[in-house]
Amino acid sequence: MDRYAKGRLFGLLARGAAALVVAVMVLVVAVTIYRGGRVFLTDPVIAFTPPGSRYMLEGDGGFLHAVLGSLFIVVPATVVSAVLAVSTAIYLQSDYSSERFSDLVNMFLNVLWGTPPIVYGVFVLTIIIAIGARTSLFFGIIAIAIFQYPIMTRYTDEALRSAPETVKEATYGLGGTRFEAALMTFRAALPGIIAGIIMGFARGIGDAATVLFTTGRSTNMPGGLFEGATTLPVLIFDQAMSFNAEVRSHAYAASFVLIVAVLALIIVSKLLAGRYARYAPGGRHS
């Protein structure tokens, strides 16, 4: 085989690999939307009906408890995590820290970013055991917030890094303090930061391993901050293992709701990042 044929062969292989990945992605989304949509669209009420007393056994009622549980856990977690993540990223970016220290923190952030979610779940569980509490909504919030923190910090850091240096210099030139300079950089990077926070939200709403041990996998409506709860991914996980066909079909309906929510969040995040990049000073398309 001459070198040109070899080049063509590997070109084809690369194309084939990409096509395979795209095909698999289309298959996964199509199966979820088709199977789940069939169950969900014939009876959309199940997403807004509280579960019956024997829901996990016979599938009476719906999965409103998991929809609400997901919202009640992931929304507060995202808020807490976003505040921490933005603060950390600003600290690393601007003139508060020395280069060596921010390298060190970055290293730890990278390691946290690669840590499997189940570890965060088990970590929060050890806290629950240590203080003698019970699994509840509150600890779900903590676990998801810890899980989102490195993800959001990474996105925020990237957004701040791509903001033009001139914004900061101009603020200092006008006699601004470090905080005011950081605030201006934050404003310039805001679209990217919001896109990152939405991505963190999407990751948080899809994760099951962190809440599996921390919320108690309750089958009742969420009753309060210190009562048990469940989230959509955990519910799908439990339903998929059921012997009852009705319960299993609910798993597909729930996964339809979940995938639509996640896809919508990603699209919103992409649009935001693309649209506002034009208006930010020194943005990509200015």
Add this chain to the structure above:
Amino acid sequence: MAGSTESSSHRLDRRLLIERLSSRWLQGAGYFAIALFALIVLALLYQSLPLLSEYSLVQALTSSNWDPAQNQFGFLPAIVGTIYVTALTMAMGTPIAILAAIYIAEYAEGRAKTLVSSFIDVLAAIPSVIFGLVALIVVVPVVGDYLAPAVGSSATGLGIFTVSLVMAIVVTPFMISLSVESLEALPDELRESSLGVGATKWETIRSVLLRAAGPGIFSAVLLGFGRVFGATIVPAMLIGGQTHLPSSPFATGQTLPTLIVNDFGELMSLPLTQSALIFVGLMLVVVVWLFNFTAMFVRRRLQRRWQY
């Protein structure tokens, strides 16, 4: 006149106060990452102590007898299962990930490029529980009815091979986007000078670009490895959950994370089981972090060696 200087000095005071307070808060946030890291290790280590004081580490890691009810804690089956799954997944996923990354970074242009790379971004964000659910109706029957009998093994379709196949799908987009990033960061002069001395496009990719982007791709693969190693939901749904040493790639088994998931129900009642499962969490953390630190270290070394 005096009033205005007074109010402006008052305003300066306020600005400086905000500056000092915000500086404290931001500093705290900076230390938070390190504190979280330390707290996780300490908490897991502390709760694993009851098990470690009862059994020797070597004994627990090499015994294949796992029976929490009888106070037998042998982690070997789960360790072997995890290694099996990780090795198979990486063998299937890595070549495809690198080839697809090469396509996106070097071959694709214009709309095809945007389309494929946004598809891959979406694939990376789909919750893993959905992969598990789809696999239950698509992959499991195929493996159980066709693949496993074809190699002379009778299986239900749940098992190590199924998990590896699905995990390869879960982890490739992640490795692709990291590899694409490091390929695209390369300067165009590298491509131009290689093509200019007469190399074909593929020769340029193989001998110049893959080498220059090598450190980045290498750490992408190691990070993917960490993902597979700690994956919980997909293995828990598809591996079959039997704690024994797997005899073939199509056998059921257990990985370290699924051990925690499957025995979680018994956890609260038996303190020693509780400690054993938390010890599994500690093992996961130590191995994944070891890999992360190695990835960072090797990346730096390779960067120096494969300088362009």
